[in-house]
Amino acid sequence: MKNDGITTGFPDEQIYEVFARKQRADRFEHVGTITAPNRKLARVYAWQTYDEAKWFEMTVAPRTAFSAVNLTQAPFTLGGAPPMGQGSVADNDSTPGYGTPAES
Template sequence: MTKHAATKISPAQTGQTGQPAKQHKRLGTERVWLVLARRAYDEPLRQIGTVEADDGDLAGVYARSIYDEFAWIEMAVVPRDALLTVIGA
């Protein structure tokens, strides 16, 4: 006869009833956007980070708010899922 190890649920995972904690519904998953920017005209655009947003307009708002550490002369956002893999990692 095979003995199955008891599955332990940690206190952090349970409510006071000992049942698994109720997962709150998250808002719908958002698209990931790559943020590209450059500081000078002789520099190439390079990725400086990412934001998550439903659409390009909101992604642009987020990118400007978050990545404001430099006076960029150009900034763009592109959805990560628009990338076409040429050589896979």
């Protein structure tokens, strides 16, 4: 089941991205999202929601932990990606990046 990041309206909740792999030799695949108020419940919800396979390993991370690399939109945005180079790269990290005034 894909949640696709629907929030529940509770101010203490945030979206978590869920990754899993079936065997140690596999790469992680993005299996979906859940919404949770804390890491403990995020782990429970992820494990109990995405139970379609006998996973060897599953991990969750808040969506805010991910930074856009090449696209102009926030990571995991639905609805198609705009071409590269249009607009500024979405960034949820306040530390200066390469080429920003702080580094020049």
